[in-house]
Amino acid sequence: MDRVQIVHDNFLSRLAAGDFPPGKRRQDGLAPDRALDLFRAQVLSRALDIQSRAMQKAGQGFYTIGSSGHEGMAAVAAALRPDDIAFLHYRDAAFQIARAQQSGHDSMLRDMLLSFACAAEDPTSGGRHKVLGSRPLMIPPQTSTIASHLPKALGAAYSIGLARRHAPEHRCLAKDGLAMVSFGDASANHSTAQGAINAAGWTSVQGVPLPLLMVCEDNGIGISTRTPAGWIKASLQHRPGLRYFEADGLDIYATFAAARDAARYVRTQRKPAFLHLRMVRLYGHAGADVATSYLPRADVEADEANDPLLHSARLLTDAAVASADTLLQIYQDTLADVAAEAAKVAKRPHLKTAEDVMSSLIPPRRDCLPTNGPDQTDRDTLFGADAAQMQAPQPMSRIINWALHDLMLEHAETLIMGEDVGRKGGVYGVTQKLQARFGRDRVIDTLLDEQSILGLAIGMAHNGFVPMPEIQFLAYLHNAEDQLRGEAATLPFFSVGQWTNPMVLRIAGLGYQKGFGGHFHNDNSLAVLRDIPGVIIACPSSGSEAAQMLRECHRLAREEQRVCVFVEPIALYPMRDLHAEGDGEWMTTYPPAGTRIAMDTVGRHGDGEDLAIVSYGNGHYLSRQAQKVLEDDGISVRVIDLRWLAPLPEKALLEAVNGCAHVLIVDECRRTGGQAEALMALMAENAVGSYARLTAEDSFIATGPAYAATLPSRDGIVAAAKALLG
Known part of the structure; x- marks a missing residue:
């Protein structure tokens, strides 16, 4: 039978008969008119769920995961301020509606129907997805891939405290605000949620301000998998650094009281809290889900008997806030209003072309204060004795370090965060002295959790900072790549550019480390980054180039709000020589402050017409070595340094x-999924002529003497070039 109709009929008949589910008497705290407003928000949320299914059946709607059973979240919204940033669970329509009431935003009914219909006029995503979210209501649109929004909520909370000490140019969160994040009991078990909860407690016990309210909506089931009774409370009640609150989420008075107390604690103590709300799930997981196919009918009917709208009706009639007839009239009028508006929305235009869909992949530029380079007096003081060495050739690691110094000196909103980046100065010393010179607020030593590192960066960007997170090794990114794929890169797309996550993610990576670490410290695969729409990937090969590309990545993040990934070849960090020991030909001087390399350019070395070798990173270094050997053999060669791997120049x-x-492509990444695939296609599509590729093997990298056995080499490049030339 249609469970939607059953719940609807039950509400009508039981409300008319005064047959309400049992519960506690109402608590004080909610004024009568506010309590009635919350009921209206709950009813509108329910009516939208009903209408979404009707729209789907008519081919007019495309999303049916609803909020029925979770309408108590309207009371959580009432306990917070409209300027508290809220990262919402997908069952939180009632929260968004109640917040709209607080803010005088009177078009929420139509806005949400436009989202159901994927109409191009949807003010949140422009018809790209049904998402809760609103820029005016401080709700970033969320399409969470299971709890992936928790790390960035932690970052946003952290940014609130930091912005009180170091106000960024584009700050948007209130000084005394808090960040709220909600999620289901099933999502609480995900490693991403557990990592964020742990990071919140880890931060709190160290006395670092973290105004974060985590709300777990516990309906006891994740699609078809039961959550053990008492599991959430038992596992979260006594976590270090985390204050636990709980309430019956079916009771708007009790929920409001608990949420008010939790929010007061978070706001005044600047510490995280966990609010556990017990709820029910009605209608199953989504429109196509039949709960009775995997749950006993008695269990489904027990949840339906606990309908939160019936609980609210009981509380409101007992308190003489409204009569049953008044509540019934609100319910029926709301259903009629939603149906009438849905008929109009169904006629609104949709996105049609690829250009329409892709128009929000790239975020909009934002106005920034002009920059004229760091103050020279401050710079001289900052660098001290290092300044005298800038005119002498240096290896890449030191030049990147100086570039980071200059960027942080010039842009006070720039932050570095990651494991070991502060006191230790990074595994390879690239961030040495930065924490001593700029302080722990701006060079943040994090816990060992890549999801939390990237989430911290994403959340900080929500409050106007320009984060430069570091992932210690490329292989470690895989623990957290969804923070880029599912969160940072998608946010402009799903918000029509209203929300962005600008950052410069620095990753030490690629191969050729002699005898160290095997594939965990020598990862030569960038495939997981290359296919994320909108992400910029940079890979320098020399120190001077690295500094200028890093500055450009920072500009792209700060001014154009882009997500940039800056891949630093570990093996080139200390490289000094090119052809012979002691020649020093791979070292460069520090480029003048402010000079940059644009991402639509390539590097070119030589003017040979017999052969062009196209490469990047370590491959470029080896290609330059091969260039000399080939030219000594009478072959004229030019070597092209790609620099920018996405988008390709x-x-x-x-x-x-x-x-x-002839063109030889040298790719230190694997044959399958490497850059060479796209480059070969580019050559073919443009009829370049004779071309070939030399890549790494489809293999992990060994430790010890065979560290480079699966990778391109100087001699391998020479052999491949001669074979191509015939």
């Missing part, structure tokens, strides 16, 4: 190889 690359008889 296609026009500049084609111009750079123009006039060459």
Whole structure:
């Protein structure tokens, strides 16, 4: 039978008969008119759920995961301020509606129907997805891949305290605000949620301000898998650094009181709290889900008997806030209003073309204060004795370090965060002296959790900071890549550019480390980054180039709100020599402050017309070595340094190889999924002529003497070049 109709009929008949589920008497705290407003929000949430299913059946709607059973979240909204940033569970329509009431936002009914219909006029996502969210209501749109929004909520909370000490140019969160994040009991078991909860407690016990309210909506089931009775309370009640609150989420008075107390604690103590609300799930997981196919009918009917709208009706009639007839009229009028508006919304236009869909992949530029480079007096004081060495050739690691110093000196909103980046100065010393010179607020030593590192960066960006998180090794990114794929990169897309996550993610990576670490410290695969729409990937090969590209990535993040990934080849950090020991030819001087390398350019070394070798990173270094060998054999060669791996600088690359008889692509990443695949396709599509590729094998990297056995080498490049030339 249609469970939606059953719940609807039960509400009508039981309300008319005064047959309410049992519960406690109402608590004080909610004024009568506010309590009635919350009921209206609950009813509108329910009516939208009903209508979403009707729209789907008519081919007019495309999303049916609803909020029925979770309408108590309206009371949580009432306990918070409209300027408290809220990262919502997908069952929180009642929260968004109640917040709209607080803010005088009177178009929420239509806005949410536009979202159901994927209409191009949807003010949240522009018709790209049904998401809760609103820029005016301080609710970032959320399409969480199971709890992936918790780490960034932690970052936003952290940013509130930090912004009180170091106000960023584009701050948008109130000084005394808090960050709220909600999620289900099933999601609480996900490693992402557990990591964020742990990170919140870890931060709190160290006395670091973290105004974060975590709300667990416990309906006892995740799709078809039961949550053990008492599991959430037993596992969360006594977590270090975390204050636990609980309430019956079916009771708007009790929920409001608990949420008010939890929010007061978070706001005044600047510490995280966990609010555990017990709820029910009505209608199953989504429209196509039949709960009685995997749950006993008695259990389903027991939840339906506990309908939160009936609980609210009991509380409101007992308190003489409204009569049963008044509540019934609100319910029926709301159903009618929603149905009438849905008929109009169904006629609104949709996105049609690829251009329509993709128009929000790239976030909009934002106005920034002009910059003229760091103050020279401050710079001289900051660098001290280091300043005298800047005119002498240096290895890449030191030049990147100086570039980070200059960026942080010039831009006070720039932050670095990651494991070991502060006191230790990074595993390879790239962030040495930064914490001593800029303080622990701006160079943040984090716990060992890549999801929390990236979540911290994403949340900080919500409050106007320009984060530069560091992932210690490329292989460790895989623990947290969804923070880029599912959160940072998608946010402009799903918000029509209203929300962004600008950052420069620095990753030490790629291969060729002699005898150290095997594949965990020598990871030569960038495939998981290359296919994320909108993400910029940079990979320098020399120190001067690294500094100028890093500055450009920072500019792209700060001014154009882009997500940039800056891959630093570990093996090139200390590299000094190119052809012979002691020649010092791979070291460079520090480029003048402010100089940058644009992402639509490539590097070119030599003017040979016999062969163009296209590479990047370590491959570029080896190709330069091979260039000398080949030229000694009478072959004229030019070496092209890609620098930018996504988006590929296609026009500049084609111009750079123009006039060459042959093109050899050298890719230190694997044959499958490497950059060479796209480069070979580019050559074919543009009829370049004779071309070939030399790549790493489809293999992990060994430790010890065989560290480079599966990777391109100088001699391998020479052999491949001669084979191509015939």
